[in-house]
Amino acid sequence: MGVNIDHVATLRQVRGGAWPDPAAAARICERAGAHAVVMHLREDRRHIQDEDLFRVQKAVSLKLNMEMSIAPSVVKTAMRLGPDQVTLVPEKRKERTTEGGLDLFKKPQTLRRVVEDFKKRGIEVSLFIDPDLKQIDGAKKLGVPAVEFHTGDYANQTSAPGAGRELLRLEKAVKAAGERGITPHAGHGLDYDNVKAVKKMEGLSELNIGYSIVCRAVWVGFENAVKEMLHLIQ
Numbered sequence: 001m002g003v004n005i006d007h008v009a010t011l012r013q014v015r016g017g018a019w020p021d022p023a024a025a026a027r028i029c030e031r032a033g034a035h036a037v038v039m040h041l042r043e044d045r046r047h048i049q050d051e052d053l054f055r056v057q058k059a060v061s062l063k064l065n066m067e068m069s070i071a072p073s074v075v076k077t078a079m080r081l082g083p084d085q086v087t088l089v090p091e092k093r094k095e096r097t098t099e100g101g102l103d104l105f106k107k108p109q110t111l112r113r114v115v116e117d118f119k120k121r122g123i124e125v126s127l128f129i130d131p132d133l134k135q136i137d138g139a140k141k142l143g144v145p146a147v148e149f150h151t152g153d154y155a156n157q158t159s160a161p162g163a164g165r166e167l168l169r170l171e172k173a174v175k176a177a178g179e180r181g182i183t184p185h186a187g188h189g190l191d192y193d194n195v196k197a198v199k200k201m202e203g204l205s206e207l208n209i210g211y212s213i214v215c216r217a218v219w220v221g222f223e224n225a226v227k228e229m230l231h232l233i234q
C-alpha cells in the first residue's frame, strides 16, 4: 500500500506554516508498515511543494511514488529529484481532485518523449488510466512496466449493482494488464469500506490511498489510520 500524503500538506497550506509536516507523515507511514509514500506535485502547487519531495526522500527509505502531470516545470523537478517511480496523471487546474485517467491517445508524442526521458533516468513509470482496454493497449505501446487504474468510478457508485459493474470492469482491466505483462496498481477514492472488494481482486499489486486515511487520522491519529487500512488490505 502506498499512502498519499497530499492532504497533510493541504492542511499545512491552510495556514501557510510548517505544520503538519509531510516529512513527519512519511516517517509515520514507514513506522506503520506502509510500502510506499505517494505525493502529487500539482502544477498550481496547491498542497505538496517541490521541497517537500526532497525532504520526504531524505526522511524515509520507503519507495517514493511521485504523481504528476507532464507539465514542464513538474517534469524538471522530477528529473532533479529522481523518485523511485512517477505516476503520470491528467491535471485540470479547476478540478478538486484527479477526475479520470490519462487519455494515452491525446498528445502521444509528448507523452512518449516524457516516458522515454524517465526511463533513461532510471525512474519507473506508471500511467494513471481508466480501466479501459484501449488505454491498456496504449500503455503497452508506450512500454511502461505499470499502470494505475482509476477507481473513482467504482468509489462514486451509490448502488450495489453500479459498484458491481465497476468492479467487474476493474477486474477485467487488471487481468488484461497482467496478460500484457504490465503490473496493475489501483487507487482513487478508496476508503475503509469500499477497499474490501478491491483488495480481493487477484493480480492487483499496489493500492494507493490518501484522502480517507488523512480523514480517519483526525479521529484515531495518523499512525493508527495507516495501520487500520493496512490491516484491511492484508
Ligand code: PXP
Pocket (backbone or CB within 6 Å): 004, 006, 040, 067, 087, 089, 097, 098, 128, 148, 186, 187, 188, 189, 190, 208, 209, 210, 211, 212
Ligand atoms: N492515485 C492517484 C493516481 C491519484 O491521483 C490519487 C489522488 O491524488 C490517489 C491515488 C489517491 O486518491 P485518494 O486521495 O482519493 O485516496
